[in-house]
Amino acid sequence: MTIKTQGKIGNINLKNRMIMAPVKTAFGNIGGTITDKQIRFYDQVSSGGISMVILEPIAVQKNGREHPKQMCLDNECIDGITRVIDVIHKNGSLVCAHFNHAGRAANPKLTPNIVSSSESICPSTGAKSNSLNKSEIDDIIKSFGEKVKIASGVGFDAVEIQFGHGYLVSQFISERINKRTDDYGGSPENRMRFGLRIAEVVLENKGKMSVIARISGSEFVDGGLNPDNQFEFLNKLIDMGIDAIHVGWGNACDNPAWYYNHMSLPQDIQFDLLKKVRQNIKTPLIVVGRMSQIENVNRIFNENLADFVSMGRQMVIDPEYPNKIMNDRIEDIKFCGACLQGCLVNVKNGTGIGCVVNPFVAEPPIEKAEISKKAIVIGGGPAGLISSIVLRKRGHNVKLYEKEKTLGGQFYLASIPNPKKMMLKPLLGLIREAEISGVDINTGINVLKEKLKEENPDIVVVATGAMPNFIKFKGIENQWHISGNEALIRNDIKDKRVLVVGGGMIGLEVAEKLCEDDNDVTLVEILPELASDMEPITKKLILKHLEKMKFNYMVKTAIQEFREDGVIVKANNDKIKNLGRYDVVVFAVGTHPENELYEEIKNDFKEVVLVGDASRPSNAYTVTKMAYEMTKKL
Template sequence: MKFGNFEAKNHIFMAPIKTALATPKTGFITDEQIRYYEKRAKGGVGTIILEPIAVLSSGKEHPKQTMLNTDEHIEGLKKLVDTLHKYETKLIVHLNHAGRAANPKASGEVLAPSSIKCPSTGQIPEELTVQQIDEIINAFKENALRAQKAGADGIEIQFGHGYLVHQFYSERLNKRTDEYGKDKLKFVRDLLIEITKVIEIPIFIRISGSEFVEGGITNEDLSKILALAEEFGVSAVHVGWGNACDSAPWYYNHMSLPLDVMDEKLREIRKLTSLPIIAAGRMYKNERYKYLVEEKVVDGVVLGRQLIVDPEFPKKIISNSNDYIRCGSCLQGCLGNVKAGKPVGCIANPEVHVEFNGKATSKKKVAIIGGGPAGLFTGLYLKKKGYDVTIFERNNYLGGQWVLAYRAPGKLSMKDTLDDLIRKAEKELNIKLNTEVSVETFKKEKFDVIIVATGAKPFVPPIKGLENYITGFDFFEGKKVTGEKVLIIGGGLIGLEVAEALVIQGKKVTVVEALDSIGRGMEIVASKLFQKNYAPKIDVYTNTLVKEIKDKEVIVEKDGKEFSLGVFDEIIVTAGTRPESQIYEKLVSEFDNVYLVGDAMKVGQIIDAAQEALELSEKI
């Protein structure tokens, strides 16, 4: 693959996804970070676009963001470059300044072309002075020079996604009255002039194909940027989506968003420039990485989260193997962890930045009771150790609550991940479906280890008169709600997913939650989508307890006062779950080496089950 003066072993790129693996505040590249990228290089990716480097502290988005703002940072970057080159994998250094999207907890200040609020952070930036603009342009140049000195194969400048460069050329975000406001392209032009003066390695730019906001970037705007890119000898254009401040679901490419909109937009952009185009945005979904290249819509594909869940995905698709795990685009471990200040993670790959240390000294025969996420992950890790593993599952299918999770609105992509995990388990493990076990089962057949992964069951609070109801589990298992007016008891993740589904069906929905807020456990982008699309159509009562059901009338208590919510046709209970571990209590009194894992031990999410599976498997 050759783009101008850039050449790589294949047309697969890794997207610049934040890892939170650099040193806090100083942003030095760590050995853990190098191992993380090395694993992806081993997996066959042709080019890695490094996670975003903030050219100045004022442009940082999180405290562990990678930096290249001093000469002392060059050594760590060179070590990373040299490591990736062992696998003939190229490294492009991605340079950015967040502008109004900066996080003041990391940046100390928020600066932008104009003082326009960033909705996703709530921050109102200070307007940049001309001197500060000069400092930022110089910082881009100095960072690019350090990347070149470290041996990087190219640099990429963030021109899109609502970050600083984008803010300057946006009519919507640049309200300046000076020369940078009268000529919206002046900052872009000045930046390219300064960088191309000193940089000899290839230059990429990253743009937003669309912001998906009113008054956002148009094809006419893009054509001007692309013309400048051609004029200054840019090697390729990297197309992403959305705006970090105004359209976060598109920026992170949430699983509920349509694919065809992006495909159509890419076809339009293809007509705007002769430069090579690489594109991101769930390229693994429906094998878009194939047809968009074959149709010459794009010249290269950019994979982000897909290389987090399965670092060897490039090798596998190049060899026409389907032995991969696809990303479900849930954002729980990648975005969720980093936003929480933790290293990047994944619900289906607890080895994102660590290695499984399981070393078996002898072969063991293991029984796992339960074929949900915890059972499947534990089984696969123990198989990796060379153990003989049998999974006993009482249902006629594998997956446990994961099967219910993807039935919620907009979450069907999570089925891809589960399907791939099940396919792998069926190939590698002994699986017995429709099988109830007891103490007698294990007296008849001897196992060295028994693992209980029986998950959790719905909790139904003791409410006077609560008789005719279904649970959230029942709802997603297919039980119909025929009434028009529906009460949901419990406003956690499952409760709100049920509420979304019912709103789509046209039902009148009321949610009662005992705590002071709703949406516990809901991933951050899904929560924003819920607040925008569904919350206005739902009646929500927080700090409220359901005290009694009289026939179909619901009596609640709030702030010490009881009152009626009225009559409801249906009641759905989503008041949380409790571990289902009765079989463990029986087994542990009869056998040694009996363990609990997943929700059967402590109720959590899929990412917790996968992590616990890895840790337990290392011990056994």
């Protein structure tokens, strides 16, 4: 058995061992009806050879929703759902519905009555849940059966039920959360009752559909669910007729970092736990959690740890992943970096799922230009690379020039700290995409106006990035000081006392790298909060990592001057303090556009466009999306 081998789950045959996991998209309308953008998204992800697409979660009751745009299966949603099913089937893939009730993990802005097995607070939302009464339990169980029956009638091939990840069913199974004293609490048998009753109505109403149970292999929480305390429940599900177990990780309330499988988390522990599940569960296993990384794929099938690999974000960054696997084009895959910046952040803010290196997510195909033109892109960071790819899709002849010997710009720098090394993979994939598309890439060349006049292009895209800011504090000229970018590149700053000025995203990443190099780091931030510009899960993990190192920080604190006897700061309470001498001062106080070349040439060529940080410094997702929007009509 390999990832290319055909497989079987229940009575459905799968053309390979790759399945798309359910990912929230936030592309729907408020209330959950389907949009054209959603249709395009599912058209994209099902056209690249995936065997089956598990749709984004559908809440069986409105008080179990996590997002205002969450997909629904009510009467007003049926026509849209049918369109989704039809487009996926047209592309040769099967379709699976995913049903859930979030319980205490539901969005408190959407329902005034958050419910769970018992009264409790969901740490990730801060919402307090009420204990379900038996009548409400019966209604939820009935809703699962009704939704499954509708799914069978509209053409789904399979149905997946969420039994894990800190959602409602697991809130009953968990002794840590379930404090009931009736038939649904106390003993393991009672705590399993709710989930087993749901399984019963699902199997009664499934029609010809296969049934998958989604679980957490481990919640990674003290006293939480793990393989050992779930085996009895899982084997009961299998005895009842469940066709496969889908193993994920984490808990939406207590451990979202593992739930979303962040790039910095270790993976060996997942394999150890998966091995234990494999030894005790005799039914097809599906596994998710950065498992599409090729080294993980090889391990899974070489060691027979699972029957299918499931992937969500990987299908967002590169919908052609399955076809590339099937055709031995591993080197052409854009691998996900599990950064959460383009996907989770944009789902939470409601703009819709995206990717830092794939601005084409759910967008219409790029139209060919009427006339093929000569284009030059200056700058080989993400914005320049995306601009080059878009221009090639338009049919233009494209040369890209980068003054450094390596491509990637600040995106490359962001991948230097150990916990973020996985971010190098999407960058390398983006570079490979530019190469495959036919971009003529030239590195180590600083393009000036004279060079451009010599080449005389029709289109010039300036993506020259941004330069770090420095602050001219009194006395700073007598102190060795460098930029955050330089601090990330250098490997000779070790065993030093370092002051980092600025506690935004870059400041924290620089501090982490310097601490890993055995430096004693102090960070000073004038604002009341560190890294307000950072994806929250990443921020929490970095701060947790820094707690174990020689690191301290001060917020609401302003540097006054650098003196011979030390650095003078003023705290929020107007207290003046001398922090002592530092060997190195690192400035991480933002950047400013490097757009001098643009200003010099903007009137000299037919079409000159400024994109990325050279236009407006921002995060990777924003600059690549800007590059796409600015170049798709050139």
